[in-house]
Amino acid sequence: MVKEFKSPLGKLSKNCKQIYQYIYRYGAVTRSEIERHTGFPMSTLVRAMNSLESNGLIYASETGESELGRKPRIYRICPDAGYIIAVDITRTYTQVALLDLELNILNSRTFGMYSSNTPDETIGRIIEIINEFISPLDKGKILGIGLGVVGPVDKENGVILNPEHFSASGWKNVSIKKILQEKTGFPVYIDDGANAAVLAEFRKGCGRHHHNIAYLIAGVGLRLGIIVNGKLLERQTYFGHTVIDKNGKDCICGKKGCLEEYFSLNVLLEEFIDEIKKGKSSIILEKVDYDLSSISFDHFCEAAKSGDVLANDILRKAAGNLAVGLGNLICILNPEIIVLGGTVFRKCPQLKTYVESEVSKHCPSTVFSNGELGENAVIIGAGSLVLEDYIE
Amino acid sequence: MVKEFKSPLGKLSKNCKQIYQYIYRYGAVTRSEIERHTGFPMSTLVRAMNSLESNGLIYASETGESELGRKPRIYRICPDAGYIIAVDITRTYTQVALLDLELNILNSRTFGMYSSNTPDETIGRIIEIINEFISPLDKGKILGIGLGVVGPVDKENGVILNPEHFSASGWKNVSIKKILQEKTGFPVYIDDGANAAVLAEFRKGCGRHHHNIAYLIAGVGLRLGIIVNGKLLERQTYFGHTVIDKNGKDCICGKKGCLEEYFSLNVLLEEFIDEIKKGKSSIILEKVDYDLSSISFDHFCEAAKSGDVLANDILRKAAGNLAVGLGNLICILNPEIIVLGGTVFRKCPQLKTYVESEVSKHCPSTVFSNGELGENAVIIGAGSLVLEDYIE
Numbered sequence: 001m002v003k004e005f006k007s008p009l010g011k012l013s014k015n016c017k018q019i020y021q022y023i024y025r026y027g028a029v030t031r032s033e034i035e036r037h038t039g040f041p042m043s044t045l046v047r048a049m050n051s052l053e054s055n056g057l058i059y060a061s062e063t064g065e066s067e068l069g070r071k072p073r074i075y076r077i078c079p080d081a082g083y084i085i086a087v088d089i090t091r092t093y094t095q096v097a098l099l100d101l102e103l104n105i106l107n108s109r110t111f112g113m114y115s116s117n118t119p120d121e122t123i124g125r126i127i128e129i130i131n132e133f134i135s136p137l138d139k140g141k142i143l144g145i146g147l148g149v150v151g152p153v154d155k156e157n158g159v160i161l162n163p164e165h166f167s168a169s170g171w172k173n174v175s176i177k178k179i180l181q182e183k184t185g186f187p188v189y190i191d192d193g194a195n196a197a198v199l200a201e202f203r204k205g206c207g208r209h210h211h212n213i214a215y216l217i218a219g220v221g222l223r224l225g226i227i228v229n230g231k232l233l234e235r236q237t238y239f240g241h242t243v244i245d246k247n248g249k250d251c252i253c254g255k256k257g258c259l260e261e262y263f264s265l266n267v268l269l270e271e272f273i274d275e276i277k278k279g280k281s282s283i284i285l286e287k288v289d290y291d292l293s294s295i296s297f298d299h300f301c302e303a304a305k306s307g308d309v310l311a312n313d314i315l316r317k318a319a320g321n322l323a324v325g326l327g328n329l330i331c332i333l334n335p336e337i338i339v340l341g342g343t344v345f346r347k348c349p350q351l352k353t354y355v356e357s358e359v360s361k362h363c364p365s366t367v368f369s370n371g372e373l374g375e376n377a378v379i380i381g382a383g384s385l386v387l388e389d390y391i392e
Numbered sequence: 393m394v395k396e397f398k399s400p401l402g403k404l405s406k407n408c409k410q411i412y413q414y415i416y417r418y419g420a421v422t423r424s425e426i427e428r429h430t431g432f433p434m435s436t437l438v439r440a441m442n443s444l445e446s447n448g449l450i451y452a453s454e455t456g457e458s459e460l461g462r463k464p465r466i467y468r469i470c471p472d473a474g475y476i477i478a479v480d481i482t483r484t485y486t487q488v489a490l491l492d493l494e495l496n497i498l499n500s501r502t503f504g505m506y507s508s509n510t511p512d513e514t515i516g517r518i519i520e521i522i523n524e525f526i527s528p529l530d531k532g533k534i535l536g537i538g539l540g541v542v543g544p545v546d547k548e549n550g551v552i553l554n555p556e557h558f559s560a561s562g563w564k565n566v567s568i569k570k571i572l573q574e575k576t577g578f579p580v581y582i583d584d585g586a587n588a589a590v591l592a593e594f595r596k597g598c599g600r601h602h603h604n605i606a607y608l609i610a611g612v613g614l615r616l617g618i619i620v621n622g623k624l625l626e627r628q629t630y631f632g633h634t635v636i637d638k639n640g641k642d643c644i645c646g647k648k649g650c651l652e653e654y655f656s657l658n659v660l661l662e663e664f665i666d667e668i669k670k671g672k673s674s675i676i677l678e679k680v681d682y683d684l685s686s687i688s689f690d691h692f693c694e695a696a697k698s699g700d701v702l703a704n705d706i707l708r709k710a711a712g713n714l715a716v717g718l719g720n721l722i723c724i725l726n727p728e729i730i731v732l733g734g735t736v737f738r739k740c741p742q743l744k745t746y747v748e749s750e751v752s753k754h755c756p757s758t759v760f761s762n763g764e765l766g767e768n769a770v771i772i773g774a775g776s777l778v779l780e781d782y783i784e
Contacts, residue, residue: 211626212626212627224724226724226725228620228621228625229620229621229623229624229625229626231621231623232621233620233621233725234603234604234621235604235725235726235727235728236726237723237724237725237726238723238726239723239724241723242719242720242723242724243636243716243719243720244635244636244638245637245638245639245649246636246637246640246713246716247637248638253754254753254754255719255754257637321638324635324638327634327635327647328634328635328720328724329724331629331630331631331633331634332616332618332629332631332634332720332721332724332725333618333625333627333629333724333725334627334628334629334630335627336627361646362645362646362647
C-alpha cells in the first residue's frame with residue numbers, strides 16, 4: 001500500500017519509494033530506463049521492483065520495442081492500489097472528483113456557486129458527494145482529500161484566508177482543512193487552484209518536459225501558479241495585483257494600475273456594455289432584444305466567436321494589457337512555457353493568439369499553451385498534492 | 393581533497409560528501425546536530441567523519457556548550473584544504489580575489505573598467521593577477537575560477553552575451569569560460585553577478601535562514617538574482633525591463649515604461665542635472681563652480697548625504713518608482729527578504745529607507761536588507777559557484 005511509504009516503520013524501503021516515484025513521474029518505463037536514471041545497481045533494482053510488484057503497487061504491462069532478443073517489459077503504477085478525492089473550489093463552481101493513482105478521473109460532480117453557497121453549505125455538499133463516491137470502496141484505500149481553492153490560502157493550517165469576489169458571504173478565514181479532516185477522517189491537503197493546475201500540467205500535461213512553468217487562470221480574478229526549478233513555488237503570489245500603469249486606474253488593493261483592472265472576465269464584460277452604451281454596434285444587440293442589462297459574459301464570448309468587431313477589439317486591447325503583465329512575469333522568472341487557462345481563455349479561443357502575438361513582439365522565445373488537461377487541471381493537480389505527499 | 397568528491401572513483405564516499413556539504417552549509421556544528429539533520433546512523437557518521445578528518449577536509453575546533461558531562465566538539469571545514477579564484481566583472485570595475493574553502497577573501501585586486509578595457513585587455517589583466525595570487529600555492533589545490541559577470545550570460549557555454557553600457561567595445565558574445573580555461577588550465581564557472589551575490593547572501597549572509605531571497609544590484613543597470621525554493625533560479629532574467637508604466641518612456645528594448653528608465657545611476661544623475669538646468673538650486677553648485685557638465689554621480693550622492701533638498705526629492709521619487717517594480721516582484725515571487733545592493737544603494741544610504749517606506753504601504757511583510765557581505769557579495773558568490781559544483 002502507498003500509505004506505507006509514509007510510515008517510518010513501513011515494510012517498503014526507501015529504495016522502493018524512490019523507484020515508485022520515478023515510475024509515477026515518467027509513466028510507462030522499462031527496468032533499464034529506471035536503472036539508468038536512478039543509478040541503482042540492477043540487483044537492488046530487481047529486489048525492490050519485485051517487492052513493489054508483489055505489493056500490488058506496480059505492474060508490467062505490454063512489452064516495449066527491442067531490435068534483438070526478448071522484448072523489455074514496461075512498468076506502470078497500479079492505478080487501483082489507492083484512491084484520492086480531489087476538490088476544485090472556484091468563485092463560479094465547485095467540482096468534486098474521485099481519482100485513481102494514475103490521477104485518472106473515475107467519477108466527478110460539479111455544482112454552481114451562488115449567493116447561497118456559504119462555506120458551511122458548500123462543505124456540506126462536498127462531504128455528501130465524497131460519501132457517495134467512496135461508499136462502494138475500501139475506505140482503507142483512500143489516501144486523502146486534495147483541495148485546489150481560490151487564494152490567498154494558508155497551506156500549512158489549511159485556511160482559505162480572504163478570497164475576493166465570492167457570491168456568498170462568509171468566505172473569509174475558513175478552516176476548511178480542519179473541518180474536512182474531522183468530518184471525513186481523511187488527511188486533507190490544500191493549495192491555491194492555480195498551483196494545483198500548474199502541478200498537474202507539470203506531471204501529466206504540457207509541462208512534462210519543462211522545469212519552469214507558469215499557469216494563469218483567468219476568470220473573475222487572475223490566479224497564477226508557478227513551477228520553478230522543477231518545484232512548486234512555496235510562496236503566496238498575487239499576479240493580478242502586479243502594476244502595469246503606475247498612474248492608472250484605482251484598484252481595491254490601494255495601488256494604481258493593477259493588471260486585474262485591465263484584464264479579467266468582468267473587465268471584458270463591462271467594457272463591452274460600456275462601449276455599446278456609448279453607441280458602438282454589436283451583433284449581440286438583436287439577440288438580447290436591445291436589453292443591455294441582460295448581456296452576460298457568454299453573450300460577449302458568443303459575439304467574439306462570431307467575429308463581432310467590437311467584441312474582438314475589446315479582446316485585443318485586453319490582450320495587449322495582459323501581455324504587459326506577462327512580459328513582467330517573463331522578465332522576472334522567464335518560464336519556458338506559460339499555460340493560459342480559466343474561463344476567459346476557454347470561452348474566447350482566439351484570445352490566446354492575440355496574447356501570443358503581443359508578447360512575441362518583445363519576448364519571442366516564450367511558448368504558450370492552453371494546457372493538455374483542460375478544465376480538469378485543478379482537479380488532477382489537487383489529487384497529485386495528496387499522492388506526492390506519500391511518495392516524495 | 394575536495395576534488396575527489398567529483399570523481400566517480402574518488403576514495404571519499406557519497407556519505408562523506410553529504411556530511412561535508414552539511415558542514416559547509418551550516419558552519420560550526422556538533423556531531424549530534426549532523427546526526428539529527430542528515431539522518432545517518434551514528435556508526436556511519438563516525439566512520440565518514442573520521443575519514444573526512446584524516447583527509448584534512450574537516451577539523452574539530454573549540455568545544456561547544458553542554459550542561460552535563462563531556463562538552464561536544466564543534467566541526468568546521470578546513471579552510472585551506474583548497475583555494476578558489478573568484479572574479480567580479482562589472483561595467484565600472486573588475487575585482488579578482490583568492491578565496492579559501494570557507495569563502496574568506498585571502499587576497500583581492502580591483503581595477504577600473506574604462507574605454508580601453510576590451511574583453512582581451514580585461515581577461516589579460518585577470519590572468520596576470522591570478523598568476524600572481526597562485527604563484528606561492530600548490531596548484532593542485534586550486535579548485536577553479538568562478539565568475540560573476542554582467543548578464544545576459546549563457547552559463548552552460550560560458551559566454552557573456554550582450555551586456556548593455558560597457559565603456560569599451562567588444563563586450564558581445566565573449567567566450568570567457570573557454571578562454572580562461574585554456575589559458576589557466578582551471579575549470580571555470582560563470583553566472584550573472586546578481587545570481588552570485590544572492591547565492592553568497594544565502595550561504596554566508598543575511599539569507600542564511602531563508603529559502604526565497606532576491607538580490608538587486610542597482611548601478612548603471614538593474615540586475616536581479618533570485619533564490620527560490622532554496623535554489624538559485626536557473627533562468628536568465630531582465631528585472632530592469634519590467635514595465636511600470638505601459639504608456640511611459642521609451643526604452644532601448646522597444647517597450648515603454650521599463651523600470652530602468654525610472655531608476656538607475658544614470659537616471660538619478662540626469663534628473664539631478666536637468667532640474668538644476670531648469671533652475672532648481674542645490675548645494676552642489678558651489679562645489680563644481682557652477683559648471684554643470686562636471687557634476688558626477690558622486691556629487692549627487694554627496695549632496696544627498698548632506699541633506700540637499702533637490703537630491704533627496706529625486707531619490708524619493710526614484711524610490712517610489714523602484715517600489716512599483718519591487719511590488720511586482722513581490723506579487724509574483726513574494727521573497728522573504730530582498731537585498732538592496734550595488735553602487736546606488738551603497739552610495740546613497742538613505743535610499744533603502746525611502747524604498748522600504750514606499751513598499752511597506754502595500755507589502756508590509758517584505759523584509760529589506762543591505763546584505764551582510766557588502767561589496768564582496770559577488771566575489772564570495774562567484775567562489776561558491778566553484779565549491780558547490782564539487783560538493784552538490
